[in-house]
Amino acid sequence: MTVERTLILVKPDGVQRGLIGEIINRFERRGLKLVGMKFLQMSPELAETHYAVHKERPFYQSLVEYIVSGPVVAMVWQGHDAIAAARATMGTTNPVQAAPGTIRGDFGLEIGRNLVHGSDSPENAAKEVSIFFDDVELVDWSRNTESWISESA
Ligand code: IDP
Ligand code: MG
Numbered sequence: 001m002t003v004e005r006t007l008i009l010v011k012p013d014g015v016q017r018g019l020i021g022e023i024i025n026r027f028e029r030r031g032l033k034l035v036g037m038k039f040l041q042m043s044p045e046l047a048e049t050h051y052a053v054h055k056e057r058p059f060y061q062s063l064v065e066y067i068v069s070g071p072v073v074a075m076v077w078q079g080h081d082a083i084a085a086a087r088a089t090m091g092t093t094n095p096v097q098a099a100p101g102t103i104r105g106d107f108g109l110e111i112g113r114n115l116v117h118g119s120d121s122p123e124n125a126a127k128e129v130s131i132f133f134d135d136v137e138l139v140d141w142s143r144n145t146e147s148w149i150s151e152s153a
Contacts, residue, residue, distance in 0.1 A: 001152045004082040005035065005138075007128035009117035012070035016018045020073055020106060023116060026089050026103055027077050031149040036076035036129075042068050050131055053124075062112060074132040080150060083125055086118045 010023050028034065042050070047064045054060050077086060091102025095114050098105035108114050119125035121132075146153035 001080050003078065003080060004122060005076050005078045005129055006083045006086045006119045006125045008075045008077055008086060008131060011067060011115055011117060012072060013113045014115040015071050015073065023103055027086060030085060030089055032077040033143055034075060034084055035078045036133045039071055039076050041071045041073060044068055050128060066112060076129050076133060076138060083119055083122065090116050090118050094098040106149040
């Protein structure tokens with residue numbers, strides 16, 4: 001079993017459209033465990049750090065403008081293969097191609113308004129979590145249902 005942590009954002013469109021609860025619900029029902037959460041409006045500096053890997057891409061400027069355009073919910077979810085599990089729950093980057101039943105496939109239409117962010121590798125997850133959270137803001141807690149979600153618990 002590989003326990004991972006992943007950084008998830010409800011992007012400004014998800015917040016504005018009243019989908020915070022709906023999106024959190026998807027990860028919670030999946031069996032992932034919430035270990036950190038905050039509501040904030042990202043500064044341009046924070047956005048540039050978070051999206052540094054996309055600096056040379058043609059959509060970079062609009063991506064930064066989008067992510068700072070309103071508040072976001074930043075969360076850290078933990079569990080077995082959490083990074084891949086969360087990305088499967090989110091759906092592919094372009095909502096038009098995202099499968100029904102995924103967040104993007106159920107609520108999105110355009111790549112520039114795709115509702116959620118999720119880390120794509122353990123290295124990027126560690127980086128992204130540390131951008132948004134101090135260690136003391138991540139909660140180490142035991143869940144009473146753990147053995148019903150994880151065979152090794
Ligand atoms: P991901 O969010 O599925 O990991 P990435 O390739 O990492 O996708 O791209 C980061 C974000 O940049 C996407 O979620 C989307 O908001 C935006 N983006 C990616 N490609 C395009 C594009 O071609 N046009 C506009 N925005 C894009
Ligand atoms: Mg990405």
